[in-house]
Amino acid sequence: MKNKKRLIALGLAATMVAGMVTACGGDNGGSSNGGGSSEGTEQGSGTEGSDGGSSSGGGELQVNIWDNYQLDGLQAIADAWTEESGIKVNINVVTWDSYWTLLSSGAQGGEMPDVFWMHSNTAQMYMENNLLLNLDDYIAKDDKIDMANYYEGIVNLYNSNGSQYAIPKDHDTIALLYNEALFKKYNVDTPTDDWTWEDVYEAAKKITEAGKADGVYGYGVNVSNNQDGWYNILEDYGAQVITDDHKGTTIGSEEGKAGMEMVRKILTVSAPQSVVAESGTDSLFTSNLLGMITQGSWMVNTYYTAENSADYKWALLPYADVNGNGQCDEGERKSAYNGLGWAASANCSNPDAAYSLISYFCSEEGQKKQAELGVAMAGYVGASDAFINAFEGTDLSAFTKIEEEGTLFFRPYTRNTTVWEDALQQAGGFLEPWQNPEDPELMSKACDNAQTIIENAIANE
Amino acid sequence: MKQKMTLAEKREAVWGWAFIIPTMLGLLILNFYPIFDTIYQSFFKTGDFGLGNVFIGLKNYQDMLFGSGKAELWQSLWNTIKYAIIEVPFSVVISITLAVFLNRKMKGRSVYRTIFFLPMVCAPAAVAMVWKWLYNQQFGLLNNVFHTNIAWISNPNIAWACIAIIGVWSIIGYNMVLFLGGLQEIPGDYYEAARIDGASGIRQFFSITMPLLSPTTFFIVQTRIIGALTIFDLMFMVMDKTNQALNKTQSIVYVFYQYSFTNGNKGVGAAIVVILLVFIMILTVILQKLEKKLVYHN
Numbered sequence: 001m002k003n004k005k006r007l008i009a010l011g012l013a014a015t016m017v018a019g020m021v022t023a024c025g026g027d028n029g030g031s032s033n034g035g036g037s038s039e040g041t042e043q044g045s046g047t048e049g050s051d052g053g054s055s056s057g058g059g060e061l062q063v064n065i066w067d068n069y070q071l072d073g074l075q076a077i078a079d080a081w082t083e084e085s086g087i088k089v090n091i092n093v094v095t096w097d098s099y100w101t102l103l104s105s106g107a108q109g110g111e112m113p114d115v116f117w118m119h120s121n122t123a124q125m126y127m128e129n130n131l132l133l134n135l136d137d138y139i140a141k142d143d144k145i146d147m148a149n150y151y152e153g154i155v156n157l158y159n160s161n162g163s164q165y166a167i168p169k170d171h172d173t174i175a176l177l178y179n180e181a182l183f184k185k186y187n188v189d190t191p192t193d194d195w196t197w198e199d200v201y202e203a204a205k206k207i208t209e210a211g212k213a214d215g216v217y218g219y220g221v222n223v224s225n226n227q228d229g230w231y232n233i234l235e236d237y238g239a240q241v242i243t244d245d246h247k248g249t250t251i252g253s254e255e256g257k258a259g260m261e262m263v264r265k266i267l268t269v270s271a272p273q274s275v276v277a278e279s280g281t282d283s284l285f286t287s288n289l290l291g292m293i294t295q296g297s298w299m300v301n302t303y304y305t306a307e308n309s310a311d312y313k314w315a316l317l318p319y320a321d322v323n324g325n326g327q328c329d330e331g332e333r334k335s336a337y338n339g340l341g342w343a344a345s346a347n348c349s350n351p352d353a354a355y356s357l358i359s360y361f362c363s364e365e366g367q368k369k370q371a372e373l374g375v376a377m378a379g380y381v382g383a384s385d386a387f388i389n390a391f392e393g394t395d396l397s398a399f400t401k402i403e404e405e406g407t408l409f410f411r412p413y414t415r416n417t418t419v420w421e422d423a424l425q426q427a428g429g430f431l432e433p434w435q436n437p438e439d440p441e442l443m444s445k446a447c448d449n450a451q452t453i454i455e456n457a458i459a460n461e
Numbered sequence: 462m463k464q465k466m467t468l469a470e471k472r473e474a475v476w477g478w479a480f481i482i483p484t485m486l487g488l489l490i491l492n493f494y495p496i497f498d499t500i501y502q503s504f505f506k507t508g509d510f511g512l513g514n515v516f517i518g519l520k521n522y523q524d525m526l527f528g529s530g531k532a533e534l535w536q537s538l539w540n541t542i543k544y545a546i547i548e549v550p551f552s553v554v555i556s557i558t559l560a561v562f563l564n565r566k567m568k569g570r571s572v573y574r575t576i577f578f579l580p581m582v583c584a585p586a587a588v589a590m591v592w593k594w595l596y597n598q599q600f601g602l603l604n605n606v607f608h609t610n611i612a613w614i615s616n617p618n619i620a621w622a623c624i625a626i627i628g629v630w631s632i633i634g635y636n637m638v639l640f641l642g643g644l645q646e647i648p649g650d651y652y653e654a655a656r657i658d659g660a661s662g663i664r665q666f667f668s669i670t671m672p673l674l675s676p677t678t679f680f681i682v683q684t685r686i687i688g689a690l691t692i693f694d695l696m697f698m699v700m701d702k703t704n705q706a707l708n709k710t711q712s713i714v715y716v717f718y719q720y721s722f723t724n725g726n727k728g729v730g731a732a733i734v735v736i737l738l739v740f741i742m743i744l745t746v747i748l749q750k751l752e753k754k755l756v757y758h759n
Contacts (some may be wrong), residue, residue, distance in 0.1 A: 101722065277615065278597050278599070390717045419725075422724070426708075429708075
C-alpha cells in the first residue's frame with residue numbers, strides 16, 4: 001500500500017516536471033492577433049510568443065519579428081536561403097508590445113537576436129547607441145543590393161551619420177475601406193477615385209442618419225488611428241505633423257487648423273469616440289457597423305479573412321480639394337507610408353551570415369517573393385505588383401495607385417516618437433475635440449496644444 | 462554572559478544557514494538590489510539602454526510632486542486610493558461571510574470552496590479581457606441583458622468603481638481561503654458554550670468569531686491594502702489609452718508604466734515608484750500602531 005502511494009506520487013511529480021519543461025521549451029511562432037507590421041495595433045496583446053532566444057553561434061541564425069501573419073511567408077523565403085547557405089533560420093514571433101522590451105533588455109544584456117525588424121519609432125535610438133551592425137562595407141561589396149532601388153524615405157530612416165544600418169524590408173500605404181453591402185442597403189453611391197473628403201462626409205452623413213436604428217455609422221476614426229487615419233487628412237491641407245528635419249511641427253498653423261477642421265466635420269457624422277475607444281474601429285467594421293474607415297496595407301489579411309470579406313472593398317484614398325478647382329492637384333492627395341528594415345545586431349556571432357540573410361530578404365528576388373506570398377508590399381521600388389494579386393477576389397490596386405496619383409509622406413517620427421504621439425491621443429491633446437466634435441473651438445485649441453506638446457517633447461529629447 | 466555554542470548547536474546553525482542561503486540570495490539579488498537601484502535611478506535623467514545617465518538630484522521628485530507632473534501624480538494617487546477603498550472592505554466582508562458559511566458541515570462544501578477559489582486560478586490578462594467585453598457599452602453582456610446603456614468604463618464618474626468590482630471579484634477566493642484557515646484555529650468549545658448559554662448565530666459571530674479571527678483579518682487587510690495600491694493590470698488591459706475616463710481611473714503604477722516603458726523615461730518612473738513606496742510605508746506604520754488596539758491576542 002505504501003509503495004503504491006509512493007509510485008503514484010513519483011509518477012505525478014514526473015508528469016509535472018515534464019509538463020513544465022515542454023511548456024517552457026517554447027513553441028515558436030506563438031499565436032497572437034498579429035499587431036500590424038508597421039503601425040502595430042497596440043490593443044489586444046493576445047498570448048505571449050516565446051522568449052527571444054540568444055544569438056546562436058554555429059549553424060543557426062535567430063530572427064525576431066512581431067507579426068504572426070508574416071511568419072509563414074518569411075519562413076518560406078528563409079528556407080530557400082538555407083538551401084543555399086546551409087545555415088538554419090529560426091524565426092521567432094514576439095507580440096508588438098513585448099518586442100521592444102525584449103529587444104532593449106537583450107541589448108543591455110548583450111543577448112540580442114541575430115537579425116530582426118527595425119521600426120521608425122526606435123530606429124534612431126538603436127543606431128546612435130551602436131547596437132546595429134554597420135552594413136556599409138557589406139552593401140558596397142554586394143551587387144544585388146543598391147540603396148537607390150529602395151524608397152528614399154525608408155533608406156534615410158535607417159541611415160545614421162552617413163552609414164546604413166538596416167535595409168528596407170517593405171512599405172505600406174493607406175486606402176479607404178468600405179462596406180459595399182451597407183452602401184447598397186442605405187442607397188448611397190460607393191466611393192470612386194475622384195472622391196474628396198467632402199464626399200466622404202456626405203456619404204457618411206447619409207449612412208449615419210439612415211442607419212441610426214441599427215446602430216450603424218457611416219465612418220469611424222479614433223484619435224489613435226493616426227498613421228492610418230487623420231494624419232492623412234491633415235497633411236492633405238498642407239500641414240505637417242513633423243517637419244522634414246524632424247525637429248518641429250506645423251500642426252498649429254492655418255493649414256493645420258483647416259485640416260483638423262475637416263476631420264472635425266467628419267467626426268460629427270462618425271461613431272462617437274467612446275464607442276471606438278471601447279471596441280476599436282476594426283472590430284466595429286467587421287461587425288458591419290461602419291460604412292467606411294481608412295486603413296493600411298498591413299491590415300489586408302485581417303479583412304480578407306473576416307466573415308463578410310466579400311462585401312469589403314478597398315478604394316483610393318480621397319483627396320482634399322484645397323484650391324477648390326474640382327480636380328486633384330499636386331499635394332492634395334497624400335498617404336502616410338512607413339517601412340520596416342531588416343537589421344542585424346552589432347554583436348552577432350556570425351555577421352557575414354546575418355548580412356547574407358538580410359541581403360536575400362531585400363534583394364529584388366526576395367522582395368518579389370515576399371509580395372507574391374502576400375506578406376507585405378516591397379521596400380524595393382516596383383516589386384509590389386505581385387502583392388496586389390496575392391489575395392484572390394480582392395482588388396488591392398488602391399494601395400499602389402496612391403503612389404502614382406498622390407504623394408507619399410513618411411510616418412512622422414522623431415528620436416522619441418511615443419512621448420508626443422501618446423500625449424496627442426489623450427486629455428490635453430486631441431481627446432477633447434474627439435469627444436465633442438460639434439465645437440470647432442475645441443479642435444482649434446487642440447491644434448495649438450498639439451503644437452506645444454510636440455515642440456516641448458522634441459526639446460526634451 | 463555570552464554562552465559558547467556546543468558542537469551540535471554549531472552544526473545545526475550551519476545547516477540552518479545552508480537551507481536559507483538560496484532564498485536569501487534570491488531576496489538580495491532580485492529584491493533588495495533592484496530596490497536600491499531604483500532609488501538610485503530616481504535621481505537621474507536616464508539615458509537609453511542604461512547608458513548616459515545624468516545626475517539631476519531631486520528634480521524628478523520636484524517635477525512630479527509640485528511641478529509639471531503634479532496634477533497627473535496626485536490624481537492617480539487619489540484614483541488608486543479610491544480603488545483600494547472599494548476593493549479591500551468589500552472583499553474582506555464578502556470573504557469572511559463566505560468563509561463562515563463554508564466552514565460548517567454541509568453537502569458539497571468542497572465543491573463550493575473550489576468554485577469560489579476559481580477566479581484566482583485564471584490568468585489576470587484573461588480576466589481583464591472577459592470583463593472588458595462584459596462592460597462594453599455597445600456589445601457587452603451587462604448592457605444587453607439588463608437593457609441599459611450605461612458607459613461602465615467610459616464614464617469618468619463610475620469607471621473606477623467598475624474596475625474595483627473586477628478587483629473584488631478576483632480576490633474573494635484568496636481571502637476566503639485565508640479566512641478558512643483562521644477559522645479552523647478557533648476551538649469549537651467556545652461555540653458550544655455560547656450555544657448552551659443561548660447565544661444566536663449572529664451574536665456568536667460578533668462575539669467569538671470576529672475577535673478570535675482578528676489576527677488573520679488584520680493580516681489580510683494589511684496585505685490587501687498594499688496589493689490594491691499597486692494595482693496596474695486591470696486598468697491597463699480593460700481601458701484603451703484613448704478612453705475618456707482614463708484620467709480619473711489610472712492608478713499610480715499605470716502612470717509609472719507610461720513614463721518608464723512607453724516614454725522610456727525611467728528616472729521619472731523610479732521617482733514615482735519611490736513616492737508610492739513612501740506612501741505605503743507610512744500607511745503600514747499607521748496600521749501597525751493600530752494593531753495593538755484592534756487585534757485580540759491571547
